[in-house]
Amino acid sequence: MLSSGHWNSDDFAALRSEMAALYESTPLHIRETVTKVAKRAAPVLVQRFYRVLMEQPRADYYLNQKVVSERLSDSLQRWIVDLLPTRLPDAERLIQQQTEVGNIHARIHVPIALVLRGFRELKHGIVEDIARTRLSDTESTLAVHFISIMFDLAFSIMSAAFVVGSERAARSQEALRLFATGQDVVTEQERQRAALSEWAQTVFFHAQLGENSEILPLSQSDFGLWFVHRASLLFSASNEYDAILGAIGEVDTLSRSLRENPDADSRPVLLKSIKQSIDHIGSMLGMLFERCRESENARDPLTRVFNRRFLSTMVSREISIHNETKRPFSVVMFAIDNASKKRATYGEDDVDVIIQHTATLLFNSARRSDSVFRVGQETFLVIRVESDADKAYDFARDVANRYAMTHFDVGGKTHYENSLSFAVAEYDGHPDPKRLVIRAQQALSRN
Template sequence: MHQIPIKQLMSEWQTLTQRFPIETASALQNLAVQHAPELADLFYREMLADPISASFLTHDQVKNHLHTSMQHWITTVLSTAALGDIQTITEQQKRIGRVHARIEIPVSLVMRGARLLKGRLIELIEQDAQLSLPTRNNCIRLSSELIDLALEVMCFAFSQSHDRNSRAEEAYRLFSVSQNLSDEKERQRAALLDWENHLMFELALGSDPKNLPPLATSEFGLWFRHKASHAFQGAPENQTILDYIAHIDQNLAQLTQDQPDKTRDLLRQLREQARSIKYLLDSLLDQARELEAGRDVLTRLLNRKFLPVVLGKEVLYSRQSGNSFGLLMIDVDHFKSINDTYGHDAGDLVLQHIAGILSSNIRGGDYTFRLGGEEFLVILVDITPEKAMQVAEKLRNIIANEAFHLPPDKEIALTVSLGVAVYNGHPDYQTLLQRADKALYQAKNSGRNCCILSP
């Protein structure tokens, strides 16, 4: 689809501000400052009444921040003709558009909000008896065109970001199970068998049915729900496996100790469904092909390319399921001294070793990224703050007690600092990254070799 370049939009914005008398620009600026709180109230009230937009605005942090931000946006955009700072105002609209793309706010909602603002602003201008009729008419025309231009710049940035996200999303679907597929098949078949054996063992011991292990939260269940189901989205086998997982867990919830005949029938169904899952899983993995793009060359971990896709997916999953997820931002302490003392080859070996430790000590549904340099990121799915801190402390302890061997026969000890943040409902995953990064900064400033949980 053809898009007007951003430079042309800026030129049109500049031309627009020069078409109206200075009296109009000054009057509109005064109106914006005077009525910004009322217009922000209107916008917020109407958006919350819409069931679609309300889902993006219910988080307290958004509520508390939105009103002030909306007032600032109104006064800034409507003061463009008076201030003349087109570059700064354009950059503001681009940032807003990118945020909208990141949290997937429909463009239609943005347009609806703008229509409400323009309608009420026209009413306020028409009611201002201190303005002459020509000035009122000019203010109405100028305000409408300024808001339209601001929206056009927003939509331009939204479209660019959304296109990039869509391309990354499609690539990630192919990539997300792109480990060696034959190994992955055996690993997940073994994970499914482990769950079956665990279940049968608990039943043989006469455990309370309420304490039986659900398939959805098993090693296999986490891997399939958070990784494989996304990669194979659209394949009929994918939805069938998800349905089997849900049905198996429903059957488990119906097991009782005082109805042995019913229990036996349910267990037979369960075994048949587990066998069906194995068959369907083999079919899916046989259809897939390995895709290496997006993997860090040195550590073989995920790189930044798919981070927005994974975080966006987990935010959506959390909002739909009510579960939460967490981030561990990890930095190798005093890594520069390793490169300076032993050379960059030694530093590379250390990073590979740490990557192996991280990958070996998280669950199948979790993700490990190398962000660059000596910084790593782990995404922990279906996690609470307490559990996330336990995982962080476990990884910190393992690394602190590990012997790192460097050629020819040198052995060194290392530590890492970790910042931990758990999703709290904010729709923009960038806020979660910022919280984890801030916690990591606090950990490094607190003597390193420690874990800090973001509030």
């Protein structure tokens, strides 16, 4: 049917119905005037569009004059004319055209605000041209309404495609980033610290020997290349990350002065400045690696099941799957009974052993497709996929029964008194993933 995966038959029917109503309510001679104006004014509108866009901050990052003149101008002219035909356009073709544009914007990461600014300029320009036609005030109002709705429809389709494309790119980037963080972060930190130190030692060595021409810019060293091309996979955008990039540029400026100025009197000052910058880079790099280790630890250190950090993300993922497949899923909240009494009897360390045993039993009882989280001190949550409330309840009851028959070795003694409380909440269609978890928590508190 449609190549854009986010458009279903209901969306298509609604769009076609909205366009049909718009064309029916707009007299034919007004639509003919709009089409004529669009064809005649398209070249001027395009010039105005790109002139205004190129004045926006960072627009030159996405656009340049050569690409605009050679490729984009003709495409935009065709887009304007195709968007405002006299006869009702084919809805499927319109969706495909705008989806393609939205996908392109997502791939090249064009800010949505920049696209909106361009749309406003196009609408403003064509409305000015409509005002210069022989249409009456009432007819001009209908023409402007027609133009605005068609532009808004196009932008809504583009935006939907942009969001889907951006999410797809973000998932790919996140997968790549998680692969990178899955490596030994501690080893990577030591490797890059050594690379930075080695570069500095080489600079000082060549400077002492008077071999200034042998000094390599920091940005071209092993450390510099790694930071520019790989560090972004480990570190999210931050002040420290940007500061290190800036410091690398400052060090390159200093080392260039060292290469180009053989004056022995200025050498100590330059070397001292380089050392200060390298020390600053090393300090900020340590902060980034420390933050990376903390933020990327998705598992509870005691039980090794997931912690709460990705709970909403995982529930959101199941909601998306449910919206596509209509298959149910549920969450089950488990709590270790009499936890405070156990602490008073056994102490914190022994209760930690009970918590670990509980997590192991839950993990072994769940399917590989399920997800187990520790969400509180003695509380766990299991996302039970493709299970309605009844099936999830059967699973939870079976787990609780087996838990009650399990004997834990606590402090060298066998602990027999084990029981779990549980509550089940089936997904009810609410889009907020936190609401499902709250429902399970509330149900557990009532038990």
